Amino acid sequence: MTISPDEIVLFQYGWFKINATIFFTWLVMLLLTLVSWLVTRKLTSEGPLTRWQNLLEVLVSGIKGQIYEVSRQDPGPYLPFVGTLFIFIAVSNILAIVPGYTPPTSSLSTTAALAICVFVAVPVFGIANQGIMNYLRQYLKPTFFMLPFNIIGELSRTLALAVRLYGNMMSGTIIVAILLTITPLIFPVVMQALGLLTGLIQAYIFAILAMVYIASANQARQEIAEKGEK
Amino acid sequence: MIIDWYTTIFQIINFLVLVFLLRAFLYRPIIKAMDTREEIIMEREEDAATRKEQAEKEANEYRDQRAALEEEKEQILEEARVSAEKEKNSLLEKARSEVDQTRRRWEDAFEREKETFIGELRRRIGQQACHVARRCLSDLADASLEAHTWDLFIDKLKKLPEEEASALEKALTGEKGAFSLSSAFEPDQEKAEKLTGVLKELLSADGLELKPSLKENPDLVCGLELEAGGYRVAWNVDSYLEDVEEKILKELDHTAPAEEEVAEGDESRTD
Numbered sequence: 001m002t003i004s005p006d007e008i009v010l011f012q013y014g015w016f017k018i019n020a021t022i023f024f025t026w027l028v029m030l031l032l033t034l035v036s037w038l039v040t041r042k043l044t045s046e047g048p049l050t051r052w053q054n055l056l057e058v059l060v061s062g063i064k065g066q067i068y069e070v071s072r073q074d075p076g077p078y079l080p081f082v083g084t085l086f087i088f089i090a091v092s093n094i095l096a097i098v099p100g101y102t103p104p105t106s107s108l109s110t111t112a113a114l115a116i117c118v119f120v121a122v123p124v125f126g127i128a129n130q131g132i133m134n135y136l137r138q139y140l141k142p143t144f145f146m147l148p149f150n151i152i153g154e155l156s157r158t159l160a161l162a163v164r165l166y167g168n169m170m171s172g173t174i175i176v177a178i179l180l181t182i183t184p185l186i187f188p189v190v191m192q193a194l195g196l197l198t199g200l201i202q203a204y205i206f207a208i209l210a211m212v213y214i215a216s217a218n219q220a221r222q223e224i225a226e227k228g229e230k
Numbered sequence: 231m232i233i234d235w236y237t238t239i240f241q242i243i244n245f246l247v248l249v250f251l252l253r254a255f256l257y258r259p260i261i262k263a264m265d266t267r268e269e270i271i272m273e274r275e276e277d278a279a280t281r282k283e284q285a286e287k288e289a290n291e292y293r294d295q296r297a298a299l300e301e302e303k304e305q306i307l308e309e310a311r312v313s314a315e316k317e318k319n320s321l322l323e324k325a326r327s328e329v330d331q332t333r334r335r336w337e338d339a340f341e342r343e344k345e346t347f348i349g350e351l352r353r354r355i356g357q358q359a360c361h362v363a364r365r366c367l368s369d370l371a372d373a374s375l376e377a378h379t380w381d382l383f384i385d386k387l388k389k390l391p392e393e394e395a396s397a398l399e400k401a402l403t404g405e406k407g408a409f410s411l412s413s414a415f416e417p418d419q420e421k422a423e424k425l426t427g428v429l430k431e432l433l434s435a436d437g438l439e440l441k442p443s444l445k446e447n448p449d450l451v452c453g454l455e456l457e458a459g460g461y462r463v464a465w466n467v468d469s470y471l472e473d474v475e476e477k478i479l480k481e482l483d484h485t486a487p488a489e490e491e492v493a494e495g496d497e498s499r500t501d
Contacts (some may be wrong), residue, residue, distance in 0.1 A: 006234040021237050025244045033251045040259035045266035053263070060260045079261075080253040088248055104241070107232045113241035 005102045006109050021107040028092050028104065056069040059087070063207075070208060071215035076130070078214060081121055085114065086207035093199025097192065103199070108166045115162030122154070127215045161209055168202045365454050376413070380421035383465045385452040390463065399433045402459035407440045409458035414466070417444035425456075 005020035039052040049057070060171075063083040067075035092105045104110045127133040139150045175195075179187055389399070402409060411422055426440050447455070453466020 004234075006237045017236075019234075019237060022244070023241050025241060029244060029248045029251065032248065033255055036252060036255035040255055040263075043259055043263040045263050045270060053260075054388050057261055057264060058257065060257060061264065064357045078258050083257060084245070084249045084252050087252065107234075107237065109237035112233045112239045112246060116238070117242060117245055211231065 004109075005104065005107045008102075020102050021083045021104045021110055024092075024095075025104040025110065028088065029097065032087060032091060063087075066208065067211055070211045071218070073215065073218065081117075082207050082211050082214075085118075086203050086211055089114070089203035089206055090200055093196070093203060094196055096195060096199065105199075105202075106166075108162070111166040112162045114166060114206070118161055119158035119209070121152070124215050126218060131219050157213060161206065163190055164202075164205070164209075168198055170178060243370055245414060325383075376415045376418060377421065379413075379454060379465070380418060380425065383456075384421075384425050386465050387425065387428055387432060387463065390432065393430055394463075398458065398461055398463065401459040402433065402440070403438060405459040407438045409440070409456060410445055410456070411442045412445040412455040414446075414448055414453055420446075489492040 001111040005024065010018050010020060010023050035052075036056070039050070039056055042050070043053055044050075060079075060083065063086060064075040064079060067078050067082055071078065089105055092103045095101050096103045123135060126138075139147050141150075173189055179191055254497060411417065411425070422442055422444055426442055429440060455462060455466070461486035
């Protein structure tokens with residue numbers, strides 16, 4: 001019924017190809033980097049702020065606040081990763097309002113890629129925080145027999161994250177497509193607006209879940225540390 | 231709906247690149263700017279706190295200073311009050327003493343005036359008495375009072391005690407016989423010659439020529455006075471008049487309070 005943006009190949013040279021997903025991802029990346037660079041080029045710490053600086057400060061401090069709410073830890077190390085997840089997904093979804101644009105998040109490949117990133121980030125942050133041995137020991141808790149379940153849990157968590165984002169983005173696109181066949185005028189616009197909302201919510205949920213996973217690994221370590229102290 | 235692994239790997243790389251790009255261009259500068267601002271705000275707050283503290287300190291200092299000034303003012307006022315009181319007292323004292331002085335002066339003046347008045351009165355009374363006596367004598371004895379006075383004076387000379395007579399003689403000898411004869415009336419040449427004769431008889435020293443010089447002196451009040459080289463023999467109504475004067479003075483003293491009242495009236499006028 002709908003074609004995944006992966007299948008729209010814009011450029012191909014041998015095995016190297018650029019499809020719509022990659023192209024629009026680059027577009028989003030370019031946009032984000034350009035705006036960030038333009039704004040942060042002339043930051044001020046005193047006097048009145050520019051509107052753009054204000055916007056970005058609200059965004060960054062908002063993300064920091066959310067990370068702290070979830071993890072109860074210093075948001076500094078997690079901010080670039082979790083913040084980028086949120087901003088990338090949110091901007092990708094919001095741009096769906098632009099005609100001719102296909103959100104890269106509506107490709108299962110992208111959502112899988114993001115989920116894999118989270119999947120890798122959880123142990124990376126865990127090891128960075130508590131060392132490799134302490135981290136690996138968690139898989140043997142509470143007993144050695146729990147190791148397979150811990151590993152399955154870790155994998156399923158990643159898969160669920162990927163499918164959740166993909167499913168939500170796809171459903172929005174598919175609903176619009178169905179409605180277009182039934183009522184080609186006006187109503188799809190409402191759905192499109194609703195799509196923007198769900199897109200933002202998905203971005204939020206994805207980022208928060210990623211943070212929860214990362215934080216849970218660290219919280220387990222904190223609990224151990226606290227027990228050790230006792 | 232299948233996952234395209236090629237795209238997936240591409241997207242993983244894309245995402246990681248984006249993470250680093252945003253870290254470099256977004257998070258780091260923004261957080262740095264926010265931290266700097268926070269620092270500035272903290273600095274300002276600290277500065278404000280310091281300044282406030284300082285201001286409070288200064289305010290306290292000024293309050294203390296004002297209190298000290300107030301105290302000083304009170305002290306100065308008190309001193310001024312005391313010195314004003316002293317000044318007032320001294321002025322009052324001065325005024326009082328001046329009034330006393332004036333009063334004393336006035337009293338002295340009054341006393342003098344009184345004496346002058348009494349003197350004048352005595353003279354007038356004497357004159358009047360003489361006048362009355364003369365009238366009586368001339369009317370009754372058919373002799374002038376003056377003649378009678380001369381007779382009385384000559385009589386007095388005749389009855390002069392011995393020591394006084396010798397003193398008179400001594401004086402006359404010192405003046406080589408020159409003496410002055412003062413009378414209240416026009417001198418009577420005849421009587422004067424008679425008196426010179428009596429005087430010659432009285433004196434034991436012979437060869438001394440007596441040279442009388444006659445003078446008229448109304449102050450004598452019906453009397454005669456002989457004066458030679460500081461020695462004096464006199465007769466007049468003074469002794470009688472003195473009695474009258476005494477009585478008049480007594481009378482005046484009796485009416486003194488009434489006169490003082492008048493005097494005070496005068497004083498208030500002179501002030």
